[in-house]
Amino acid sequence: MNRTIVISQILVIEQAPGWLVAALNHAIIAGVLLIGGAITMMLQVWVERRLIARMQDRLGPNRVGPEGILQSIADGIKMFTKEDIIPRAADRWVHLLAPIVALAPIAMMLAVLPWGRGLVAVDLEVGVLYIAAVSSISGVGLMMAGWGSRNTFALLGAMRSIAQLIAYEIPLIIALLGIVLLTGGMSLARMPELQAGIPLFGSSIPGAPDLGLGWFIFTPVGLLGGIIFFICALAEGERTPFDIPEADSEIVAGYMTEYSGMKFAVFYIAQYLLNFALAVLSAVVFLGGWQGPGVAWLADAGLGAAASLLSLLWLLLKAWGLFMLMVVIRAAVPRLRVDQLMSFAWKYLLPLALVNVASAALWVGLTEWSSIEWGNLLPVDGLAPWQRIGVAALVTAVINLGATRWVLRINRAPAAAPVVVPA
């Protein structure tokens, strides 16, 4: 933030009014984020197509530019030149606004994500809630697309998509809630700062080096929460195996059926941008964000800019790694049925997420409460912080593992179900 203020002060004359400087600041930050987002989206499409192709024993796009890296640009040009079709029965304005309503909130998500050490556009105190709120807006865009197209497939796709978004938003938010309990705040900018140190114990052991590896994923609460969150992120981003709203082999292309040209491209961009934003969010909340070996060392050595750069690289590495995981899962897993999708959200993820919140509360109690707060029932005061963390990790690991096994067992389908075939 401070650095960009300096940049815009160079750009404008010294006597520039304060609001102009502020507006320029915001414009620059927004521009960097949006251009970065667009480039990321193009790279994502290319990487996904190339990787999937290799997994399916093909080569993938390799004609436009070296190794086909400019394929997305060629696709974009093609999209621009396509005819923009609006069905005669469609509600013109709703049809036109739907892609915008779907894309805008996703671009808004990028604002609060911490991209590196000191690289936060807006440090919102309620960042986690903001992400949840804003990501739920794009559902309205999908509904507008489905309804505005006046097409049964489109409406069906929109309904499916909304049902899916609502069902998976709940475990997603509850999975985040566990981490909010751990960190004691909803600011996304603070989350990576709390994940310094060494795995599991963080910075609690005196004298241990700051490797930047105190990621929440190494704690039992964070592990279960991270898995739930990632699965829900797949569903929110409509990635396979949860791509039921699009399901081009069943309902044409869902809510995108009646879209062509740039409007279709906007939906496409929205989807990939959402995938990337969710990957970054997973990385920030569970994988330490920009924390990584070397960042703290560089910062201590007084090389603040180098530390920021390295931290940005760490974050992008993690986010791209998660995106690759999404690609691999897409290549490996078939699409779920609607009933499977719903039962997975409500019968598996939701109970596990609730148990995880309880585990997180227990973790906070075991690591931070004093004996008096426990009503002198637990003599926790005598333990060193790392010992308390060890005890908490053990207890929550047992709880989470037990809950997972229990949920899997009670939901197990009977091994053999008789099917009566009329003779």
Add this chain to the structure above:
Amino acid sequence: MVTVIFIAIASLIIASAVLVVISREIVRAALWLIATFFAVGALYLLLEAEFIGVAQVLVYVGAVSILILFAIMLTRQHERHEPAWRAGPWWIALAGVIGLAAVLITTIGAVPWRLTDDDLPVSRAPQLGTALMREYLLPFQLAAIVLLVALIGAVVIAMEERRRRTPTLADDIAAQRGAADRAEDGTP
């Protein structure tokens, strides 16, 4: 600057609210309602109530409006346009409402508000959370119960009763098959 933003948000709120009321097509009205909710959320942000602003967007835009759209789509089979409200004696309502507005606005202008000089607390979300967990614990829990009751109530009210439903082809086949099975069971 802030004045300009406020006026922009306020005009958006009022314009979209008016369109909610006068739109003949119910889905358009619902979409304008969403715009109103969103603008009100922006107003909360401007009033530095971030938590409420974000909660407004989360609950109203993310949940209530989706619910409304679902309800519209489940009930829109026969009438896409409701009967025009202009058909009725709407001017009486308009006159009454304008009168109410005049009374309210005069009152607002007449009251000497004791504006505060206190600084805003820096961290407001934790303060809110603490208040919910201490002073307002009982209302908080009651709100939770209200939500649960509403959830169950909504499900019960809206659930289609199986016997009242028009039987589908699948139901017919299932019924026939059940009858056949019973007949088979009886014979041996």
Add this chain to the structure above:
Amino acid sequence: MSSEQQPGVIVVDRGHPATRDGRGLVRGIGVVLRHLRDAFGPRLERPEQTSGVFTVQYPEERTPLPEASRNLPILLFDDDSGHELCTSCYQCERICPPQVIHITQARDPASGKAVPAIDEFILEYDACMSCGLCAEVCPFDAIKMDHAFELSTATRDPLTVDRVGLARPVSYYAQLAPQAWAEARDGAMKKLQGSRRRRTGTVGMTPARAAPAPADAPAAPIADAAPAGEPAGGEPVPASDAKAARLAAIRARNAAATDAPAPDAAPAPAGEPVGGEPMPAGDAKAARLAAIRARNAARQREGGDA
């Protein structure tokens, strides 16, 4: 429930237990990653390989087509003499399901009697369904199925192909399908000898043999097939021009002697007027086909000039 195995009850196994609990997902990811690894390894060529890239980078790389692969029919002519194997027996025209073959029999210019050779052979490639029945039925092995498949054109007109466009040397087919030709060769050549005895002059000789054949890619045989030097309007050239015919025959022999026909060399446009046959008066069909031929020739020439 499955304790009593009643008749009419089928017990459905819901899958191996290992595929539940997410273990199936992990195994699936393993399979995918194995394919990802192998895709950077050697190209998939042997049938027992189950992973590895099999993509053929088409315009640069081409997989050899199997010998029996068939796309569209061609007419064979003898490399040495330039005589076409076709005797206009009309078998192909009769059997052709979409009715795209149109044959006009050649007549002796002197006596006017029909001879076992074609005057014109028109085939509508755009409606041909590549069934190969014409090649199957041909008793003289004159029609064979070509392997060329890159026939895209901007309009449909070039896809009505005449005798010139269809002609391919026997050596071309022998190179496409050596085994099939080895089986058919002796019989075909023997029958050709028989029918040649009943032909006179340039009758039954492929028009292109009269001209030096510039080697051109077979990829565009249709475009190449334009008889550029032919007089427009399909006016019959005086058939009694025996001198020109003799000249053409000599040139054809010379050409055959000097450049052994490149196996994939397509018949090239004739450089000079070649012997067209006089139209038998009153033969409506022949007249119609001649009109088609003339129109095609004119169009192709226009296209070539433009």
Add this chain to the structure above:
Amino acid sequence: MSMIDAVPLSWVLTLAAILFCIGLFGVIVRRSLIGVLFGVELMLNAVNINLIAFWRYLEPNLVAGQVFALFIITIAAAEAAVGLAMVIAVYRTRRTIVADDMRNLQG
């Protein structure tokens, strides 16, 4: 620059009052049940604006304003759920959501 220095409280309250009146007008004139629900939601929002404005301008250290707004949002969500469920139930039995058509209890 914060909002209380730039915008007088009466402006915000006037906005809320106008929004409330628009919502009331909608409740009165709308014929469909869903339209009536829209009006109610608008009125609830107007009330919430008032609460937040009072909190911000008068008592920023008293958290009650925000807590009440939060409860109103909660209740509004519950109201919307139940109300829409009732609309669907009515629609299922009567095939209409126009309020004027439901006159069974009229003499």
